[in-house]
Amino acid sequence: MAERYFEDYPPGAVFEGGGIAVTEAEILEFARKYDPQAMHTDPEAAARGYFGGLIASGWHTAAMMMRLFAAHFLSPASSLASPGIDELRWVRPVRPGDVLRVRVTVTKARRSRSKPEQGVVHSFAEVLNQSGEVVMTLKPISLLRCRPE
Amino acid sequence: MAERYFEDYPPGAVFEGGGIAVTEAEILEFARKYDPQAMHTDPEAAARGYFGGLIASGWHTAAMMMRLFAAHFLSPASSLASPGIDELRWVRPVRPGDVLRVRVTVTKARRSRSKPEQGVVHSFAEVLNQSGEVVMTLKPISLLRCRPE
Numbered sequence: 682m683a684e685r686y687f688e689d690y691p692p693g694a695v696f697e698g699g700g701i702a703v704t705e706a707e708i709l710e711f712a713r714k715y716d717p718q719a720m721h722t723d724p725e726a727a728a729r730g731y732f733g734g735l736i737a738s739g740w741h742t743a744a745m746m747m748r749l750f751a752a753h754f755l756s757p758a759s760s761l762a763s764p765g766i767d768e769l770r771w772v773r774p775v776r777p778g779d780v781l782r783v784r785v786t787v788t789k790a791r792r793s794r795s796k797p798e799q800g801v802v803h804s805f806a807e808v809l810n811q812s813g814e815v816v817m818t819l820k821p822i823s824l825l826r827c828r829p830e
Numbered sequence: 831m832a833e834r835y836f837e838d839y840p841p842g843a844v845f846e847g848g849g850i851a852v853t854e855a856e857i858l859e860f861a862r863k864y865d866p867q868a869m870h871t872d873p874e875a876a877a878r879g880y881f882g883g884l885i886a887s888g889w890h891t892a893a894m895m896m897r898l899f900a901a902h903f904l905s906p907a908s909s910l911a912s913p914g915i916d917e918l919r920w921v922r923p924v925r926p927g928d929v930l931r932v933r934v935t936v937t938k939a940r941r942s943r944s945k946p947e948q949g950v951v952h953s954f955a956e957v958l959n960q961s962g963e964v965v966m967t968l969k970p971i972s973l974l975r976c977r978p979e
Contacts, residue, residue: 711893714893714897715893715894715896715897716893716896716897716900717897717900718900718904718906718909719906720911731910731911732911738896739912739914740889740892740893740896741893743889743892744860744863744864744865744889744890744893745864747864747865747887747889748863748864748865748866751865751866751867755867757867757868760867761880762869762880762881762920763888763920764919764920765888765917765918765919765920766918767916767917767918768914768916769914769915769916769918770913770914771911771912771913771914
């Protein structure tokens with residue numbers, strides 16, 4: 682894991698990494714627990730449905746994105762919390778056999794006025810599949826520790 | 831499960847339900863798989879950290895929200911897809927022992943111009959804990975089937 686601090690995330694910096702292989706078994710397991718809709722839990726019903734086959738819950742894709750975001754963008758040295766995310770978009774379905782990677786671009790970074798040892802980093806994260814197609818985008822907000830003096 | 835269609839989601843309509851009991855075991859299991867940061871995976875490190883104890887990954891809270899959203903808001907009869915969500919905010923930490931419920935308010939509903947058998951519903955979803963405190967909010971967008979003629 683890289684040791685990074687707020688100062689290591691200037692606007693324009695790009696962080697990339699992957700890939701996670703998406704399996705039917707994990708799609709089913711996640712969905713039966715958290716998103717029990719037939720398009721995510723029942724391959725046969727899904728084949729007849731809107732997407733013509735089983736697709737991952739969008740929240741499962743988000744969870745896999747987080748695994749990549751934690752590994753390739755955040756650093757245990759500085760990651761404090763996240764107040765939230767903006768504009769999450771599920772652009773394309775994620776299917777069994779897909780391999781996902783992430784590309785995160787810093788869009789804004791400002792040091793906290795009230796807590797000068799912390800900073801807030803805004804980014805634009807794209808999740809891509811093995812064909813280079815974007816399947817999900819979002820705008821995370823990250824609260825990060827500054828480099829110790 | 832209620833049978834609802836686009837027409838059953840007028841602006842102002844409120845849908846509520848719960849509750850999901852959050853366990854330490856499930857917090858750890860989710861986080862080790864999808865969000866391996868010490869605040870979510872290591873009770874001892876978490877106790878010394880920013881939140882003074884183990885907290886659920888925000889994406890785990892989102893996944894539990896989805897379970898409630900699927901049970902109390904969506905209907906298998908009409909739920910087609912979601913293009914995304916706006917303004918997800920993690921307002922308070924979710925800790926072991928919390929019990930979560932959801933309240934979803936329809937904010938906007940419009941029939942599709944290009945596909946008149948479908949409509950798009952915007953809503954404001956709040957996840958509350960056993961003390962009635964809001965722990966997470968978000969603005970889901972849902973693509974729903976209209977009632978068959």
